[in-house]
Amino acid sequence: xxxxxxxxxxxxxxxxxxxxxxxxxxxxxxxxxxxxxxxxxxxxxxxxxxxxxxxxxxxxxxxxxxxxxxxxxxxxxxxxxxxxxxxxxxxxxxxxxxxxxxxxxxxxxxxxxxxxxxxxxxxxxxxxxxxxxxxxxxxxxxxxxxxxxxxxxxxxxxxxxxxxxxxxxxxxxxxxxxxxxxxxxxxxxxxxxxxxxxxxxxxxxxxxxxxxxxxxxxxxxxxxxxxxxxxxxxxxxxxxxxxxxxxxxxxxxxxxxxxxxxxxxxxx
Ligand SMILES: [Fe+2]
Ligand SMILES: [Fe+2]
Numbered sequence: 697x698x699x700x701x702x703x704x705x706x707x708x709x710x711x712x713x714x715x716x717x718x719x720x721x722x723x724x725x726x727x728x729x730x731x732x733x734x735x736x737x738x739x740x741x742x743x744x745x746x747x748x749x750x751x752x753x754x755x756x757x758x759x760x761x762x763x764x765x766x767x768x769x770x771x772x773x774x775x776x777x778x779x780x781x782x783x784x785x786x787x788x789x790x791x792x793x794x795x796x797x798x799x800x801x802x803x804x805x806x807x808x809x810x811x812x813x814x815x816x817x818x819x820x821x822x823x824x825x826x827x828x829x830x831x832x833x834x835x836x837x838x839x840x841x842x843x844x845x846x847x848x849x850x851x852x853x854x855x856x857x858x859x860x861x862x863x864x865x866x867x868x869x870x871x872x873x874x875x876x877x878x879x880x881x882x883x884x885x886x887x888x889x890x891x892x893x894x895x896x897x898x899x900x901x902x903x904x905x906x907x908x909x910x911x912x913x914x915x916x917x918x919x920x921x922x923x924x925x926x927x928x929x930x931x932x933x934x935x936x937x938x939x940x941x942x943x944x945x946x947x948x949x950x951x952x953x954x955x956x957x958x959x960x961x962x963x964x
Contacts, residue, residue: 920957
């Protein structure tokens with residue numbers, strides 16, 4: 697989990713560029729909503745450390761609100777994609793090739809991230825309103841986009857998860873740098889200990905952030921991989937058995953991790 701790192705898959709096709717531009721737009725909106733000024737704080741910190749700390753740095757509460765917002769959005773795509781593939785299978789009377797379960801699992805995982813953070817901090821009415829508005833727009837937008845181009849949508853989620861890994865990596869760095877004293881003392885809530893089966897002695901806030909970041913890195917890989925596949929005919933490699941188990945291939949845990957996703961010929 698310590699080895700999970702920030703990564704980026706370069707946009708190659710037009711659909712990749714569309715996904716990346718949409719994501720960048722959303723990221724801008726989200727930074728605004730959660731008062732996230734990391735880049736500004738870093739730039740200021742080089743000139744005037746004290747001023748940067750008082751005006752732009754991220755406090756524990758700001759991080760938590762960012763997590764809550766991020767997770768409330770992140771739980772949507774898997775459910776929408778899973779639902780649409782489910783409906784597709786029903787009306788076309790065709791098998792789904794194992795995608796639905798992985799997609800629903802992802803949205804459940806994101807919801808557990810959200811519920812975990814809610815045990816630590818309660819959002820105020822403004823944040824609740826932002827979440828409400830964001831879901832209204834994002835659910836419908838993602839729904840329509842997934843009907844038009846599921847491949848672009850998986851790429852988009854891949855990019856979204858790249859951002860999630862960045863967010864949690866920065867929090868861990870801030871924590872290690874002693875900037876988040878409240879987190880440094882905090883233990884993971886019970887709900888998290890049960891869900892991740894966190895062993896005794898490894899239940900700190902830092903451990904929790906490592907677990908969550910590892911989940912995000914897996915979502916990143918899964919969605920970039922699904923974005924490389926033939927949406928109609930290919931099986932879900934994460935639900936497949938491989939003849940040659942010794943050859944690296946997509947797996948559910950972080951044994952063979954491939955941040956940019958598996959290309960189609962290696963995934964199948
Ligand atoms: Fe998450
Ligand atoms: Fe995620």
